[in-house]
Amino acid sequence: MAEKITLLETKLQTTENEVLDLRSLIGGKPQVAFSAALRDSGSGNIGPFTTATALQYKKVFSNTGNSYNPSTGIFTALVKGMxxxxxxxxxxxxxxxxxxxxxxxxxxxxxxxxDVATSDTNDTGSNAVVIPLEVGDNVYVKLHENRLVYDDAANYNTFSGFLLFTM
Incomplete structure (x- = not known):
C-alpha cells in the first residue's frame, strides 16, 4: 500500500508540474477557439426537418479548449468571458x-x-455576435423547421467562435 501511495504521489507531482508548464506557455490565460464546417464529406441538403434542429458541424478545423462538440453541434463555455x-x-x-x-x-x-427562394438558386449569408457567457452556457446554430441548407466539399456553412477575454 505504501508503494502505491508513493507512486500516486509521484504521478500527482508530475501532473502538477505539467499543468504549471502549460500555464507558463499560454501565460496563464485560457485559450478557447473553434471553427467547423457542416459536412466532413459528401454533398447535398441538410433538412428539412419537422422540428427546429441544432446543426452539427462535423468537419472541425480547430477546437482549442475542446468546448465545441461536433456530435451535437453545441459549444459549451468552460470559461466565463466575452x-x-x-x-x-x-x-x-x-x-x-x-x-x-x-x-x-x-x-x-x-x-x-x-433567404427566400426566388429566380436565383444559390445564396449565402452570415451573421455574428459578441456576447458574454457564463460557465456552462451553450451556443449553437439552429436550422428552423421545414428549412434546409446545402453544403459540399467547399464548406459553405461554417460555425466559429473564440474567447475575447475572461470576466
Whole structure:
C-alpha cells in the first residue's frame, strides 16, 4: 500500500508540474477557439426537418479548449468571458423552401440569416455576435423547421467562435 501511495504521489507531482508548464506557455490565460464546417464529406441538403434542429458541424478545423462538440453541434463555455461567434449559411434551392438559421444561446435566439427562394438558386449569408457567457452556457446554430441548407466539399456553412477575454 505504501508503494502505491508513493507512486500516486509521484504521478500527482508530475501532473502538477505539467499543468504549471502549460500555464507558463499560454501565460496563464485560457485559450478557447473553434471553427467547423457542416459536412466532413459528401454533398447535398441538410433538412428539412419537422422540428427546429441544432446543426452539427462535423468537419472541425480547430477546437482549442475542446468546448465545441461536433456530435451535437453545441459549444459549451468552460470559461466565463466575452465571446465572438460567427456562422454562415448557403442555400441551393432544389426543392425551394426558404432557408432560416439562427444562432442560439441557451435556447434563446440571438441573430438569424434568412433567404427566400426566388429566380436565383444559390445564396449565402452570415451573421455574428459578441456576447458574454457564463460557465456552462451553450451556443449553437439552429436550422428552423421545414428549412434546409446545402453544403459540399467547399464548406459553405461554417460555425466559429473564440474567447475575447475572461470576466
Amino acid at each position: 465571446y465572438f461567434f460567427r456562422f454562415t449559411m448557403f442555400t441551393n434551392f432544389s426543392p425551394p423552401p426558404n432557408s432560416v438559421v439562427s444562432l442560439m444561446k441557451n435556447g434563446q435566439q440571438l441573430v438569424s440569416v434568412w
